[in-house]
Structures are given as C-alpha cells and as structure tokens.
Amino acid sequence: MVPRDDSLQSISIQLDAKNYAYWSYVMKNFLQTMWGIVIGDKKKPTDEKAANYETLLDSWETDNSKIITWINNSVIQSIGTQLAKYDMAKEVWDHLARLYTQSNFAKQYQLEFDIQAIQQNNLSVQEFYAAMSDLWDQLALIEPDVLKAFKPYIDRREEQRLVQFLMALRSDFEGLRGSILHRTPLPTVDSVVHELIDEETRIKSHADKAPKTFTPAVFFVSQRPQSSNQNRPRVAFDECAFYKKKNH
Template sequence: MTGKDDFLQSICTRLDGKNYTYWGYVMKNFLRGKNMWGYVTGTKAKPSMPQTENFDMLLDAWETDNSKDITWINNSVTQSIGMQLAKYDTSKEVWNNLERLYTQSNFAKQYQLEYDIGALQQNDQSIQDFYDAMSDL
C-alpha cells in the first residue's frame, strides 16, 4: 500500500452514538499507530510564530496532518454524526466535541440504559450472543 492510499485507510468500527467507548479506544490506537494522536491532544500544536524560519512549510505540514486526522475520524462515524463535525477546524475540537457528547453522564441516559437492560431478552439467541448484547449495554 502506498502512502497516498494510506491517507484513506481508517478503522472498521463506526461510531453510531452508542459505542463511543469502544470506538474511542480503537480510534485512539489507530491515530497513535500513525503517530497522529498529538494533533488530537494538542501536543502537536499549530505553528503560531510567523517570523519563525520555515513557518509556511511548518504550517502547511500541520494543516495537512490535522486534516488527515479529521478525515480518518469522519470516515469512522455515521453520516449524521459527521455532519455535526463540519463546524470544527481541528481534530482536537472534533475529538473534544465527540467526547463531550457521548460521555456525558445524565439521568435520561441512565434511564434509557436501565430500560434497555430490563427489556433485553435472550429469545432464540445463543448464550454468547445474549451475553454480548448485555455487555454492549
């Protein structure tokens, strides 16, 4: 696989709003493996000193890598979630927004989870499938 094709590569897990914890784990490891996690955490900060030697080149490289992160994240979320991310310019903003949206602890979410767990039935599922469904909740 060439470097050009590598730009399009992403993870197989798609964030659908219910699987943030697992998606975040997989995406974080994917970005770490690409040496791109620093754009999400902010440790690879956008160059801000125009008088610095090679500033234009450094800024261009940062914007390219930041855009790769955003593209990889967008390629791993549902379209409705991706559309909400269009207003953010940095992968750090994108990540922070997703984290804020899907890790909130609130009573409505807790009620929904308790309801879903109570309503879950094995029916004709195998024990393993039922266990997996329960674990997902």
C-alpha cells in the same frame, strides 16, 4: 497502531452514539502518533519567522486533515454531518466527547440493560455472538483496572457471560443448552459458540432434508334441497308379497 497513509481507509468500528467508550478507545490507538494534535498539545504553527515554518505548517495541516477524515469515516452519517462546522481535529474530538461521554455508572447501567434485553431471534449464532461480544467489550472498558487483574473476578465474569448468552438463545438450542449448564467445569463462551454453530448447521441440514408435506384440497358437495312440489307423480311399487298390497 500507526495511522495508515490512505486517508480514505475506514476504521473497523463506527460511532453510533451508544458505543462511544469503545469507539474512542479504538481511535486513540489508531491516532497514537498524532494524538498531540487531537488533544491540542501539538498546536498549529503560527511563528511565520521560523526557518522551517512552511514545512511545519504543511505537516500539521496534513495531519489535521487526515484525523478529521478518519473520524468522519468512523461515525454514522447523522453524527458526521454535525462535524462539518469544525476545521480542527481537536474541536471535532471535543464535540464528540461532550455529546457522548457518560459517567461510568450511567454507561454501565445502559450496557447491563442492553445485555439483558438482547435476544437471538432471527440472527445466526455467529451474528448473535458478535452483537453480545460488542456489548461485553464496551462493559469491560469501564471496569476498574484492579478487577481486570483479579483472576477470580475474570472467571466469574466468564461464567456470567455464558449464562447471559445461553439465556438469549432461541428455543432451537434447548437440548444443547441444558447439556451445557450441567457440565463441570463450565465451558468457555468461545467453545460453546463453536458447538452451537455445529448444532445450527445440523438443524438446518435436517430441515432441508425433511420431506415436504402437502395438505390435500378438500371439496364439499352441497346437498340439493328437496322439492316441496306436492304434485310430483309418485313411483308405483310392486305388490307386497306378504300383505298383497301395492306401494307397501
């Protein structure tokens, strides 16, 4: 990938201290034609007696500035503020490498932990898939090359990803999830995501069309207490037809 001429063009990924392996992979490809400056192989010209010294110096400084700008555009602000003290791209790159390079096992542990912990919650299917894919891609970067070329391992990894993805879905998709788990052969994650998006749309449409229910207000009428006034006049009743007595 050839770096763009527009130095304000941002990279598609931002370094956030947890994704250094993937970020460095993207940046290495983006800075391929200038990589000698990043690692220090192409040093700043110092021979002022050289015939084309001014041209070489101007070219190096321009490329060095572009690299620093691109790196700053591809990190979160809290990391970018740490880089202001450096004037050379190599110093910037080395600083980030010292801070965020982990052993493969430590990185694997962190990524496996994050994959097990992540849940869909309020994310849409597409948003959740993007979050999971980011973790899977970072984990794939530290896999041994021999495994990446071994088809049984790749097939097993795809099944594992499917299980991880289905386990973290909301209960809204329980019916479809059960159906997917009993299919032979198992579908790919990509095809499952397509089905889940359709199901998500159906559920949302059904919810929008459902009649709204209202709970009627309930009114309570309190009973007035009976008066304890014993002097209240009594009401006279007619004479009883059977006993010939009044008030009976």
